[in-house]
Structure formats: C-alpha cells, structure tokens
Amino acid sequence: MxxxxxxxxxxxxxxxxxxxxxxxxxxxxxxxxxxxxxxxxxxxxxxxxxxxxxxxxxxxxxxxxxxxxxxxxxxxxxxxxxxxxxxxxxxxxxxxxxxxxxxxxxxxxxxxxxxxxxxxxxxxxxxxxxxxxxxxxxxxxxxxxxxxxxxxxxxxxxxxxxxxxxxxxxxxxxxxxxxxxxxxxxxxxxxxxxxxxxxxxxxxxAVTLHGDDHEILALVERTSEIFAAASEEAWSVAEAFELRQKLLTGHARLRARDPARLDALVARVLRYERDLAELGLGPDHLAPHNITFAASLRYALRSLFALGIVFPLALAGTAIHYLAYRISGMVAARVAGQFEDMLATGKLLAAMTFFPLTWLVVGLGAGYAWGLKAGLVAGLLFAPIAGWAALHFWERFATVRAAAHGLGLFLVRRNLLAHLSDERRAIRAEILALADVVA
Missing domain, CATH: 3.40.1130.10 (Glycerol-3-phosphate (1)-acyltransferase)
Incomplete structure (x- = not known):
C-alpha cells in the first residue's frame, strides 16, 4: 500500500x-x-x-x-x-x-x-x-x-x-x-x-544524448530548436530527442569531412541567435505570412477571456504559494550546490514539503476564522486548486505576452521579421543539405 x-x-x-x-x-x-x-x-x-x-x-x-x-x-x-x-x-x-x-x-x-x-x-x-x-x-x-x-x-x-x-x-x-x-x-x-x-x-x-563537451551539446540543442521551429509543426519530445541525436551524429561526421562548411553553418546559427536576442524573440517566432489581423484578434479575445475568468483564482493562488515557491528554489540551490544533477531533486522534494505545509497553514487559518468545514475546504480544495490556476495562468500569460511582442514587431518591423523567418528556413535547408552530404 x-x-x-x-x-x-x-x-x-x-x-x-x-x-x-x-x-x-x-x-x-x-x-x-x-x-x-x-x-x-x-x-x-x-x-x-x-x-x-x-x-x-x-x-x-x-x-x-x-x-x-x-x-x-x-x-x-x-x-x-x-x-x-x-x-x-x-x-x-x-x-x-x-x-x-x-x-x-x-x-x-x-x-x-x-x-x-x-x-x-x-x-x-x-x-x-x-x-x-x-x-x-x-x-x-x-x-x-x-x-x-x-x-x-x-x-x-x-x-x-x-x-x-x-x-x-x-x-x-x-x-x-x-x-x-x-x-x-x-x-x-x-x-x-x-x-x-x-x-x-x-x-x-543508442538511446541517449552524449558528446565530447557541453558546448557541442548546447549548440545542437539550440540548432534543433531552430530547425524544429522552421518546420512550423508541433514536435513531440521523442521527435526532438531523435533530431538532436541526428544533429550530433552529423556534427561529428561533418567535423571530419568538411570542417569549413560546418564552421560556416555554426557562424550562421550564432548570427541568427544574436539577431533574435536583440529583438527579444525566440526561434519559434511567427513568420509574417502566419500573422493576420483577424487571427490575431481572435487569439487576443480568447486569451483575454481565458485569463480574465481564471485571474481572481490565480491571483489568490499566487499569493498563497509564492513564498513556498521561492523557499523551495532557495533550499534546492543550497542543497545541490555546484551539482546541477541534484537541483531538480532538491526542487521536487522541497516543493513536496513546503506546498503541503502551506495548504495546512491556509486550512488552519480558515478553520480558526470560520470553522472546521471552512478549514478543510480551504486547505484540501481551495489552496491546491488556486495553485493549479496560478500555474496555468502565468504560463498562458507568458505565451500571450510573447505573441503580443511578435505582433508588435510585425506592425513596425515587418521586413526584419520576414528576414528572420527566411533565415530560419535557410538554416533548416542547409542542415538538410548537409545531412545528404554526410549520409
């Protein structure tokens, strides 16, 4: 049991x-x-x-x-x-x-x-x-x-x-x-x-990612994100993993066969990332041909409606859980020290301790103020549900904020956004061409 x-x-x-x-x-x-x-x-x-x-x-x-x-x-x-x-x-x-x-x-x-x-x-x-x-x-x-x-x-x-x-x-x-x-x-x-x-x-x-150093793994990670974003399709985690495996294999083979062409691709990726960083964009930014006024308006209205409905509950959930969230992160960092492989374990175990304690405090406070039934409802139902609402609210808010930023660039710097979209497709095309070379 x-x-x-x-x-x-x-x-x-x-x-x-x-x-x-x-x-x-x-x-x-x-x-x-x-x-x-x-x-x-x-x-x-x-x-x-x-x-x-x-x-x-x-x-x-x-x-x-x-x-x-x-x-x-x-x-x-x-x-x-x-x-x-x-x-x-x-x-x-x-x-x-x-x-x-x-x-x-x-x-x-x-x-x-x-x-x-x-x-x-x-x-x-x-x-x-x-x-x-x-x-x-x-x-x-x-x-x-x-x-x-x-x-x-x-x-x-x-x-x-x-x-x-x-x-x-x-x-x-x-x-x-x-x-x-x-x-x-x-x-x-x-x-x-x-x-x-x-x-x-x-x-x-055969079932893991491994490389000579962290720099190569980080480069492959970022390049895979650009490649996946250029396809304009949703990728599963398994597909993203297999893509990174192929890029790692291709990197090693191309380093031996045609290092100059590999270096040119890496330099192109780095320039593209620098341009994205200057504009505050990620590699998954929308291309201009995917942005229309009608679609943007529908997305904005749906998002505002969804965020507005859950906002009061999310606000309460944020207030209730913020301290536990911050403490969990600090405790995990202290326990993990320089060992990155321990950080997620520390976060998970700390959260599994401090979040239930938070619900207990909320339940005791509500029970003291309004009685036993109110305390049980507050501690066992309201606080966890409010936390879930806060989590999904802030994730959706981040997505909406990124979409709004992209729409703003579309309105004032459309040509630059089109250039970045073209460059993303060009990087993907070059990767596919290099894959044929090393196959």
Missing part, C-alpha cells in the same frame, strides 16, 4: 514539475517475464522516480546504500523493493562486497520480476556517459536465464533542472543475454562479463 501511495504522489509531482513527459518505445518492454532495465543517470532521484512511477510494470531498483539510512527516503526506497548497492566512495574507500546485492537481484529475476540499474554507478552532469560498471552484466549472466531481456532506457530532459521543462523515457531495442558457465560461487567468467558490459554500453549510447 505504501508503494501505491508513493507512486501516486510522486507521479503527480513529476507531472507538475515537467510540462510534458513522454514514454517512447513501450512496445519493446515485455509485459511479463524477467527484465533488466539499464538507464543513464543524469538527474539524481528524478531518474528512478520516472521508472518507478511510470513504468508499464513494477520495477525494483538497485540504489546506493546511503539512501536506505536517510530519513523518509529510506522508507520510500524500501517500499519499492529497492536493493542496496555498496560503493567504495560511500564507505570511505574501503573494500565493499556486493555478493548479497547480486544474489537478491538474481532472485527477483528468477521469479520473473523486473530489475533496474544505473550501469554508470552515479548521477552526473558530464556531457558523455561514464564508463560502465560490470554489475549489470554480472547479475544478468549469473541468473542463467535463457529468457532474460535487457532493455536500455534513455532518460532525456530538455532542461533537467528547470521547472516546467520536458522529459522523455526512451526504451530501446532489447538485448538478449548469452549463456555463460558459472564458477563455484555462481559468478560468470570475466570475459563474458566484459563482452556484455560493452554491449550494454553500445545499447545505452
């Missing part, structure tokens, strides 16, 4: 923190039988929360041992049938023994359960994957199961530490586990472990 409660609470919290969450490749996940998920690890406790709360089947995670000793978190990881993994860095560099860990994981797999593990061994913000640990291969080979399937699952975040960004869980092509003879301790031979670890590394790279 605790697991179901935690799943529901964290599931709701994740869908509030992230604007869009997508699970792609679910058809590759077997509905029954032993399965091992192997995942990259860029976002601390957010990463396991996705699979634990949104996986098509129950999963038991291998988690670092210190979590089991942490108040509250310890109860949560135990509720999910997690298995402690002992690491040297957690034990002051002392030698560790994970034989019981591997035995427990194998027992779950032998019972047809699903187990998940982070082969990198630690959460991080490096541009590339860390070297794979051998634990996943040792567990898988040690089961001796012929029907065990390894599913690589890539975790992708458009901005992993930012509130209301997008996230994707991308399930890749399954790996079969070859037979390997076991020694007297039930351990597979080192050669088989090394070979399967290499296969896991290749499979995980």
């Amino acid at each position: 605790l697991r179901r409660v935690v799943e529901q609470i964290f599931g709701v919290a994740l869908r509030i923190f992230f604007r869009r969450i997508e699970l792609d490749g679910l058809s590759r996940v077997p509905s029954e039988g032993p399965v091992m998920f192997v995942l990259n690890h860029p976002n601390a406790l957010i990463d396991p929360a996705f699979l634990l709360c949104l996986s098509p089947r129950p999963v038991s995670f291998l988690a670092k041992a210190p979590l089991f000793k942490t108040p509250v978190l310890g109860a949560i990881v135990r509720a999910f049938d997690s298995i402690p993994v002992y690491r040297r860095q957690d034990e002051g560099g002392a030698r560790v023994d994970n034989q019981d860990t591997f035995r427990h994981a194998r027992e779950l797999l032998l019972r047809g359960r699903a187990v998940a593990i982070f082969p990198e061994g630690t959460s991080h913000s490096d541009p590339d994957l860390k070297p794979m640990k051998t634990g996943a291969a040792r567990i898988a080979l040690g089961t001796g199961l012929e029907d065990l399937t390894i599913i690589p699952a890539g975790l992708f975040y458009t901005a992993k530490a930012r509130f209301r960004s997008d996230a994707l869980v991308y399930f890749g092509a399954p790996l079969s586990v070859p037979y390997a003879p076991l020694d007297a301790r039930g351990e597979p031979p080192p050669g088989a472990v090394a070979a399967l670890t290499r296969d896991i590394d290749v499979a995980l790279r």
Whole structure:
C-alpha cells in the first residue's frame, strides 16, 4: 500500500514539475517475464522516480546504500523493493562486497520480476556517459536465464533542472543475454562479463544524448530548436530527442569531412541567435505570412477571456504559494550546490514539503476564522486548486505576452521579421543539405 501511495504522489509531482513527459518505445518492454532495465543517470532521484512511477510494470531498483539510512527516503526506497548497492566512495574507500546485492537481484529475476540499474554507478552532469560498471552484466549472466531481456532506457530532459521543462523515457531495442558457465560461487567468467558490459554500453549510447563537451551539446540543442521551429509543426519530445541525436551524429561526421562548411553553418546559427536576442524573440517566432489581423484578434479575445475568468483564482493562488515557491528554489540551490544533477531533486522534494505545509497553514487559518468545514475546504480544495490556476495562468500569460511582442514587431518591423523567418528556413535547408552530404 505504501508503494501505491508513493507512486501516486510522486507521479503527480513529476507531472507538475515537467510540462510534458513522454514514454517512447513501450512496445519493446515485455509485459511479463524477467527484465533488466539499464538507464543513464543524469538527474539524481528524478531518474528512478520516472521508472518507478511510470513504468508499464513494477520495477525494483538497485540504489546506493546511503539512501536506505536517510530519513523518509529510506522508507520510500524500501517500499519499492529497492536493493542496496555498496560503493567504495560511500564507505570511505574501503573494500565493499556486493555478493548479497547480486544474489537478491538474481532472485527477483528468477521469479520473473523486473530489475533496474544505473550501469554508470552515479548521477552526473558530464556531457558523455561514464564508463560502465560490470554489475549489470554480472547479475544478468549469473541468473542463467535463457529468457532474460535487457532493455536500455534513455532518460532525456530538455532542461533537467528547470521547472516546467520536458522529459522523455526512451526504451530501446532489447538485448538478449548469452549463456555463460558459472564458477563455484555462481559468478560468470570475466570475459563474458566484459563482452556484455560493452554491449550494454553500445545499447545505452543508442538511446541517449552524449558528446565530447557541453558546448557541442548546447549548440545542437539550440540548432534543433531552430530547425524544429522552421518546420512550423508541433514536435513531440521523442521527435526532438531523435533530431538532436541526428544533429550530433552529423556534427561529428561533418567535423571530419568538411570542417569549413560546418564552421560556416555554426557562424550562421550564432548570427541568427544574436539577431533574435536583440529583438527579444525566440526561434519559434511567427513568420509574417502566419500573422493576420483577424487571427490575431481572435487569439487576443480568447486569451483575454481565458485569463480574465481564471485571474481572481490565480491571483489568490499566487499569493498563497509564492513564498513556498521561492523557499523551495532557495533550499534546492543550497542543497545541490555546484551539482546541477541534484537541483531538480532538491526542487521536487522541497516543493513536496513546503506546498503541503502551506495548504495546512491556509486550512488552519480558515478553520480558526470560520470553522472546521471552512478549514478543510480551504486547505484540501481551495489552496491546491488556486495553485493549479496560478500555474496555468502565468504560463498562458507568458505565451500571450510573447505573441503580443511578435505582433508588435510585425506592425513596425515587418521586413526584419520576414528576414528572420527566411533565415530560419535557410538554416533548416542547409542542415538538410548537409545531412545528404554526410549520409
């Protein structure tokens, strides 16, 4: 029961923190039988929360041992049938023994359960994957199961530490586990472990974004946004991820084949971004041919109506939750320090603490002033609903403000807006042409 409660609470919290969450490749996940998920690890406790709360089947995670000793978190990881993994860095560099860990994981797999593990061994913000640990291969080979399937699952975040960004869980092509003879301790031979670890590394790279440095990843991110905006179509998170993968591959190939043409494209992208920044626009700005007076008027009237209807409730929600929102951000920044991969976890856990406390204070205040029923309604219904209204009001307001800015530029600097639109299409065309060159 605790697991179901935690799943529901964290599931709701994740869908509030992230604007869009997508699970792609679910058809590759077997509905029954032993399965091992192997995942990259860029976002601390957010990463396991996705699979634990949104996986098509129950999963038991291998988690670092210190979590089991942490108040509250310890109860949560135990509720999910997690298995402690002992690491040297957690034990002051002392030698560790994970034989019981591997035995427990194998027992779950032998019972047809699903187990998940982070082969990198630690959460991080490096541009590339860390070297794979051998634990996943040792567990898988040690089961001796012929029907065990390894599913690589890539975790992708458009901005992993930012509130209301997008996230994707991308399930890749399954790996079969070859037979390997076991020694007297039930351990597979080192050669088989090394070979399967290499296969896991290749499979995980196929479902993740990784580059030589952060600068290249940032360039690819911005270029993909320009390319997608030029298509004037709505893109799913999975499509945006696949586009970035292709751009990363193309960047590496073009750097080797035609660096001069690549540098010219990069310079063009940078000039375009500089022009956008001077006008306060994003790459998704409307082209002049998409702007008409009638359509703008209809959009303005609909937006004003929608914003006007929810404004009183949103104003109350903003007043109620603003302090908790700010405190959550400050606490998360203090806890995360220089570790960006911890920031989203800090924000989520802080918000899950301070927002309910805020609702409790509102309920107690209303109950003191108007009685028990009023307190229950205020704390359990009014405050959360007002918070939801505030969230959607300010998101819609930001969209309306951006649209109004674009319309203003259309009216006073239409030729410049047309030039930017043409340049965006030209950059997209050049990328497509370069794709043909490196294909």
